[in-house]
Amino acid sequence: MVYAVGNAASAGFTAPTTLVPAALGSAALILYSRRQVALEQPLLNLRIFANARYRTSIIFVGILQAVLFGTILVGPLFLQETWGMSASAAGLLILPSGVVTAIANLLAGMAYDRFGTRVVPAGLMVSALGYIGVAVTMHQNLGKPAFAVCCAVYAAGLPFAMTALNSNSLASLRSEEYPDGSSLNNTIQQVTGSIGTAVFTIIAYRSFTLPGNQHVTALTNGSEMAFLIAAVVMVLTLGGYLLLRPVLTRTQDVLNLMEGDGVAPAPGQRAADR
Structure with a gap:
């Protein structure tokens, strides 16, 4: 992906030397992300997104x-x-x-x-x-x-x-x-x-x-x-x-509370009140 972006500066965003590595990089990134999310102990925890x-x-x-x-x-x-x-x-x-x-x-x-x-x-x-x-x-x-x-x-x-x-x-x-x-x-x-x-x-x-x-x-x-x-x-x-x-x-306290009990707040209810 970085190589594709670098080529875009000189050849343009529509040049084959930009589009091909961008497509390959995007595909690899998607596959890697899906793999990491599926693993119980991922190399890189993408779930934080x-x-x-x-x-x-x-x-x-x-x-x-x-x-x-x-x-x-x-x-x-x-x-x-x-x-x-x-x-x-x-x-x-x-x-x-x-x-x-x-x-x-x-x-x-x-x-x-x-x-x-x-x-x-x-x-x-x-x-x-x-x-x-x-x-x-x-x-x-x-x-x-x-x-x-x-x-x-x-x-x-x-x-x-x-x-x-x-x-x-x-x-x-x-x-x-x-x-x-x-x-x-x-x-x-x-x-x-x-x-x-x-x-x-x-x-x-x-x-x-x-x-x-x-x-x-x-x-x-x-x-x-x-x-x-x-x-x-x-x-x-x-x-x-x-x-x-x-x-x-x-x-972070509110985030941890929501993640820990898995209960969403009621409509109109403040997180602090929970």
Whole structure:
């Protein structure tokens, strides 16, 4: 599947070199999943996807991971092709955002311990502002300092959302399910990151030109569109979070109770009352 996604970036999603490995990978994944679910002691416990809180959290994490990997690929390409920077100079310009990410990751863990998933909306809004800022900086040629600051802004917001959602997914599991949950989280993030890289590469090289754009290269035009789409995805993810917040904030005690007695709550009855 990852090989197919990688081919899609260069050959397109409809090319045989994309469709054939995608079909083979999908078939193998389905067979493997059916086998694991059927086993009494599976190698990887895929039944944890039945946990709505875990499933919803990890889907959001996958979306954010795809956006993150896609944009950190497109940004340096823009700097090198449009502003004529060397690879090392482009890396140094983006370096502050890496430092901000490291600090934000430390703070995000403490914030989740205190506030839970309530930090997710703030992280998504901050990252959306940062992505919009990068797109505007590219479109208006606002310069390198503005680019570095905007990158630091989305780098500060995204870890709060991702860390909270990732922690929330594991917090919804029983202790014996942690190894399976951790393994699935890592795999899903790697695959969605690869998908994001492919999708944003296609956007960067094949998207249309924004109104008022004076740039002549397809990559430059597409880079602006890529960061604008990233901002839109952040807003849509925020909407999805607000819609599914009751699922994301269900307590593990209630989940264990429902799984243990196998009794569904009556219509209109609160889980806490049970």
